[in-house]
Amino acid sequence: MFIEIIEVIISGLLNGSVYALMAIGLALVYGVTKAFNFAYGSFYTMGGYFAWTLLVSLGIKGGYYTVFLTAIPFLFVVGYFLEKILISPLRKRSDWQMKAMMLTLGLSLFLDIGYISVFGPRLKSLPDIVEGTLTIGPFVFMNQDVVIFILSITGLLFFAWVLNNTRVGMAVQAVAQNPIGAQIVGIPKDRVFAATFAISTIMVGIGGILLSQKNFVNPQASTGIMIKAWVITAFGGMGSIKGSLYAALIIGMLEAFVGYYLGMIHIEIAVLTLLLITLAFRPQGLMGRE
């Protein structure tokens, strides 16, 4: 019994760490721009297809090392220029956040349909990042899960370091808190918006690579990922990075326990029940501001 509980907790932590990596990107964009990026889930799928193209279609050398080394600059450039070309011009207009939401919804549909046009409707399978199992005492882990956990935690720590110790991170925090004050002290708000969008694209794209090699690359995965990321950010508090981190871990843990004790079919309803109860009593989420 005790071992089972520990296994469920570990499973929850594994889920929670990847959820955190992906949901924090969404929270970051909302926190800085106050606009919701509906295309977020489509960049998850983009990560999966990027890895499939390199590993399976082109058969590049270096395996996942090459994939991650090239995916980070690729996703940054995609995110940065999509923001500059599509979203940035909207900011000159009134009520631009609403217009940005409409545009990213359109972008999401375009990308998802585009994936089907380019790669076909069938699921794509990626090679395992590692094979085999790891045994520690009575616990047996799939090496694949261990790597996903380590890379997700590394990604989160790197993100936290960038946010708290670099010039870009300071600028992002300043714009998130007070865009007017930030400009007055010389921070280029528009460039920070684009950089934020690009960083969030990297986070969800890397999440897409990690989970697609465990599951499949699915052209219709974006909606499920978008809903999951939204549920976590809404539960944690829209725009709160710390709130999203806690929310991701709580939801990861809830899913693991409900899946184990009640069955997988009840996972989604349990998560949504938690969300609705939280929002009913605390509409701003766990750590959001009113």
Next chain:
Amino acid sequence: MLKAINITKKFGALAAVDDLSFEVEEGQVFGIAGPNGAGKSTLYNLITGFYKYEGKIEFDGQNITGLPTHKIARLGISRTFQIPQIFESLTVEESVNLGGRFGSSGKYDSGYCDEMISFASLEQERSDKTDLLNLLGKKRLMIAAAMATKPKILMVDEPMAGLNALEIKQMTNLIKKINQDLNITVIIIEHFMKVLTELANPILVIENGSEICTGTPEEITSNPEVIACYLGDTHDA
């Protein structure tokens, strides 16, 4: 040093600033007065690039019309706001350092940021989160962060609003020190005429976005149009 040439800003049919021209010379404390809704804060928003406008503004001979706000800040024009614009989760020291890191065109100078914290009398609050400061503290902080950008011109917007008599005296002294000890040109919007006439010379008075007059404090306070604008038109009983 700063020259506005026929600048106009319309919001729909309303001209918030209407064909206004003026020049601020180096070393001055240049006052701007006018009743509520006269267009004073809009004028600040035009100078600092928050709004687009017709006409032209030159700074040190360079046309700054159409430049984004952060570039204008880096050229040497900094400002504060009537409602303090602070970074709530940062400390006083971190907030001032933001100005030093991003707003200064030269290399980041942490020593200078420290000096500005002392200059604005925020030594004791250095490690405090900014949302814990009282109103005077927040106003001092805005000034210190603006000063950390090493501006050539500091524009302050109603710095005395909400302060008590003692605090007004402290803020007045701080603005005087910025101008006299640090040789920084100051532009000040202020409703409180007694303070404005003590600090500024010349003073530009505007109403409905247009100039009523520009002159010394004595000229301004004896100008019938200015008196009418503040006290209402006189009429025979």
